[in-house]
Amino acid sequence: MNNWDDLRYFLAVARDGSLTRAAQTLGVNHSTVSRRITAFEDKLGARLFDRSVSGFVVTQAGQEMMQTTERVEKEITLLDRQILSRDMTMTGPLRIATPAALIATFLMADIASFATQNPDVEINILSSDALINLHNHEADVAIRSTATPPENLIGRRLTPVAKAVYASSKYLEHHKCNARTIRDHPEHRWVCSSREGTNPSWLTKYFPSARTGCQVDTLLALIQAVKHGIGIGELHCRFGDTDPDLHRLYPFKTKLDTDFWILYHPDLHHTARVRAFTSHIAEAFARERHLYAGEVSTDML
Known part of the structure; x- marks a missing residue:
């Protein structure tokens, strides 16, 4: 009908x-x-x-x-x-859901290397900060940051995710300070996610008079707003520590509050391309675990 x-x-x-x-x-x-x-x-x-x-x-x-x-x-x-x-071949579609910020920065290189090694796999990337429903087959695998991965999915913990507070070179130059003397200048702007209901504890403690310079609704927008000097902000260390225009601020402590996971539905456990991609990404994250966990040397700060 x-x-x-x-x-x-x-x-x-x-x-x-x-x-x-x-x-x-x-x-x-x-x-x-x-x-x-x-x-x-x-x-x-x-x-x-x-x-x-x-x-x-x-x-x-x-x-x-x-x-x-x-x-x-x-x-x-x-x-x-x-x-x-039941598909045991390394051919056919593979739909990957991941935050847009990861794709725009580091993850695309790892996906590209997988595609080079497996040219018969047709990759479809769904880059969004929204949670993709793996039960409805909206994607085959999802890479996401979470402290509580769903129990009804198969998951592999990739790396802990650390956060710290950053400012751009442009912002520090404008305020005539550096990463260690920024607290001597109490009047600051900060960049925050529109999804946050309250000010973070570090802001209340160290910059009680700071005002909101910009609200954003995605992680990628948050990174770009801090990078372009709109204000200071809390970023994943993987983004902040590897960008020469961003500086980790003191005396803020690195915060480990979540992990990156790769997840897929149990029905796909024996699908060759899903298993191969999961292993490929796990190896890539393992090589850079120290960056995601914020474990950089003091010489880099």
Whole structure:
């Protein structure tokens, strides 16, 4: 009666509540989603959504359709994973979910070396700070920073992740101080994540009069804001200690509060390319563990 693409478009709009967000989820443009939903409703002879200025709301008919469609989605996802789990060859697609900041800095080189060694693996990178749902087969493997990896996924701990407080050369020059004398200048700006509800303890203790210079919503934006001198900020040591334009500040202690993990669904445990990629990335992180853990020599600071 209906093809799966129609149902995918329907589910995206039902879950996201807007054409724009559904288009982003599906990787198509706004007009395509609108056209597909209208055609689907015409084909069914039923209205699946009520349209309003605030978005799309599922009708009673749409709710019934959604319940059935979600069951179909689960069955298709299960079938996909079962097929993939029996694939013992180093060929085919491999979808990798990872934070955008890792891809933009260090991780791409490691993925490139894996691709060179395995030219028949088709790599698809999903770079986002949002958590990808591995149970819904949105990705095959995910690299993420977490203190509590999900128990229902297979995980491999890659390295501890340390954080410290940094300022750029431009920022220190403007304030006529260095990494060790910055506390002599109490008036400072800081860069923070919009997801943080309260000021960090180091800011309250050492810079109680500091004001917010910039709020950002991604790790990559945080790095760039500090690097360009908008303010001081707390960064992963892997980013801060290896950038010549960034300086770790004193007397702030290095903080170990989470780990990098590589995760995948148990159904993919015997898939050759998933296992090979996991081992490849684990070896790459192990070589640079001291950088991720903030274990640099004092000569570098």
